Structure formats: C-alpha cells, structure tokens
Amino acid sequence: MEKTSGKLLAMNFPVQEPKYASFGKKITADKALDQSAMLKKYEGLKKGDTIQVKFKSKVTSVCKKKGCWMKMDLAKGKETFVRFKDYEFFVPLNSDNSTAIVSGKAFIDVETVEELKHYAKDGGKSQAEIDKITQPKTTYAFMADGVLMQE
Structure with missing residues (x-):
C-alpha cells in the first residue's frame, strides 16, 4: 500500500491461488475446514459415528512403500490417520510436510497392535x-475419496 497525503491507497496485485495435484475423486479447495475446526469435529464423535467432511492441513508422514496412507496434523499436537477409499489411489511418497486437502469420512477407530506395527514398518520406523x-490405539481416522496436494 502507498501512503499519499495521509490516506492509504490499495494496490491491486493479483492473488496467486495455490496449485494442487489431484488424487482420487475430483474435489475443490473451497470450504475446507482448518485443522482446529477439524479437531473439534473429531472431539464431538464417538465410536460408530461417521461424518462427511473436507479439511486442509499439513501432512506429517506418509507410507514410504506405496503412498497408501498419510498422517495429517490437527491442532493441539493431535493428528488424523488418512487412508484412501477402496485402495483406489495413492499419494506421492515425498508428501511429508506438504499441505493437503482431503475429502471423505471422518470417524473414531481403534487400531490393533498388529495394524500399528504394520503402519510403523511402512512409515520407516x-x-x-x-x-x-x-x-x-484409539485414533482419529479418515477415509478419503479425494485429495488435493499443494504443489
């Protein structure tokens, strides 16, 4: 903004919209909840509840073998475990620390010791x-039918 005779003049610069790579069902970036709003949704769920939702956050880790799952950051040090509907698509193996938008079903899940060990191995632990x-472990689970990964 420029200051001219005590007044601020707005400069019209084009806003660069982020570009996304799309995986699975085609979705749009609009109306995605942020990580804090998504955590509040999870906190309102009990086992057996499912909600259809879209949210945006940072990818904290991804399956290093196939890209068949990822973990996404929620507020307050929490995260959600995202899998992909019917194993129909995968995300890039180098998606760690990327920003993603996922659309699908959020629910509470209890993962067995065997599943947790499998995911840890796939995650490179x-x-x-x-x-x-x-x-x-009781987890905030997500079954995504569509993903946008910021390029």
Whole structure:
C-alpha cells in the first residue's frame, strides 16, 4: 500500500491461488475446514459415528512403500490417520510436510497392535520402535475419496 497525503491507497496485485495435484475423486479447495475446526469435529464423535467432511492441513508422514496412507496434523499436537477409499489411489511418497486437502469420512477407530506395527514398518520406523508397540490405539481416522496436494 502507498501512503499519499495521509490516506492509504490499495494496490491491486493479483492473488496467486495455490496449485494442487489431484488424487482420487475430483474435489475443490473451497470450504475446507482448518485443522482446529477439524479437531473439534473429531472431539464431538464417538465410536460408530461417521461424518462427511473436507479439511486442509499439513501432512506429517506418509507410507514410504506405496503412498497408501498419510498422517495429517490437527491442532493441539493431535493428528488424523488418512487412508484412501477402496485402495483406489495413492499419494506421492515425498508428501511429508506438504499441505493437503482431503475429502471423505471422518470417524473414531481403534487400531490393533498388529495394524500399528504394520503402519510403523511402512512409515520407516526402526525395529526397536516397532517392538515398543504393545497396546491398541484409539485414533482419529479418515477415509478419503479425494485429495488435493499443494504443489
């Protein structure tokens, strides 16, 4: 903005919209919840509840074998575990720290020790870290039918 005789003049610069690579069902970036709003949705769910929702956040980790799952950041140090509907699509293996928008179903899930060890192995964890997994875990789960990954 320029200041001229005590008044601010707005400059008209074009706003660069982020570009996204699309995976799965075609979705749009509009009306996606942020990570705090998504956490509030999860906190209102109990096991057996499912909601259709779209949200945007940072990818914290991704399956290093196929890109068949990813974890996304929620507020307050929480995260959601995202899988892809019917195993129909995958995301790039180097998606860590990318911004993504996912559309699909959010629900509460309880993962078995066997599942947790499998995901830890696919996530590149050491055998010592995998061996520490001894209890099932209640998770904020997400079954995505469409993903936009910011380029």
